[in-house]
Amino acid sequence: MSTTRMPVLFIGHGSPMNIIQDNSYTRDLVSLASAMPLPSSILVVSAHWLTRGTAVTTAARPRQIYDFSGFPAELYGVHYEPIGAPDAAARLMAEDSRVQSDDGQWGLDHASWAVLCHMYPKADVPVWEMSLDASLTAAEHARLARVLAPLRERGVLIIGSGNVVHNLRVIDFNDDARPFPWAEEADRWIRDRILAHDLPGLSAYESAGPAIAKAVPTNDHYLPMLYALALREEGETLAFTHEGIQNGSISMRCFRVG
Numbered sequence: 001m002s003t004t005r006m007p008v009l010f011i012g013h014g015s016p017m018n019i020i021q022d023n024s025y026t027r028d029l030v031s032l033a034s035a036m037p038l039p040s041s042i043l044v045v046s047a048h049w050l051t052r053g054t055a056v057t058t059a060a061r062p063r064q065i066y067d068f069s070g071f072p073a074e075l076y077g078v079h080y081e082p083i084g085a086p087d088a089a090a091r092l093m094a095e096d097s098r099v100q101s102d103d104g105q106w107g108l109d110h111a112s113w114a115v116l117c118h119m120y121p122k123a124d125v126p127v128w129e130m131s132l133d134a135s136l137t138a139a140e141h142a143r144l145a146r147v148l149a150p151l152r153e154r155g156v157l158i159i160g161s162g163n164v165v166h167n168l169r170v171i172d173f174n175d176d177a178r179p180f181p182w183a184e185e186a187d188r189w190i191r192d193r194i195l196a197h198d199l200p201g202l203s204a205y206e207s208a209g210p211a212i213a214k215a216v217p218t219n220d221h222y223l224p225m226l227y228a229l230a231l232r233e234e235g236e237t238l239a240f241t242h243e244g245i246q247n248g249s250i251s252m253r254c255f256r257v258g
Contacts, residue, residue: 160224
């Protein structure tokens, strides 16, 4: 396992159907994992866990959460059950009192396991999650992310899991759906801001115009991207590991920092 600084990832996880599909996105996840050192544990900042205050999972055996409905029965037969990382969680909570225990109430939602079942299919790396405090602004989330920086030196792989463009109100479930023009415009704007190292601009996305407003109707899937960018140290490389838009309105953009 890694004893040097681990990379940070942002993963666009998209539809739960990616769990059982073999496509360019899932193959890129496999390639991404193979190009990194084996982590001591994986901390996922999840778009699917909104709380009052910031919490982390502390269970030694976190339960798998099937937090979706109306999908094929095959999805509910996928089991991904790694151990947790209670010691790593306890150390983080001791270092910053803003981070609290979930008291065993949560587990691993599909923002975690839908991605990790491709990256680490043996479920042989401990996994824990961090929630999003719904009361914070985007800029406050970016500042809070810095509490996670020491984890990288301990071999922890931090993954922000969401989607930078995520509008389910107009989703087209056809796998061959053409991207909506506003989704492409918003994805380009976000890409350009990432390349410009413009974390303040990305944090102030609400003033970026109508395409972004339609692309980010709620910020739960957008915020994990800010965590990943806020953890980029001066001089670190950033590379996009997957690009594309699924179902018309969901950007699958992914990137690696470091």
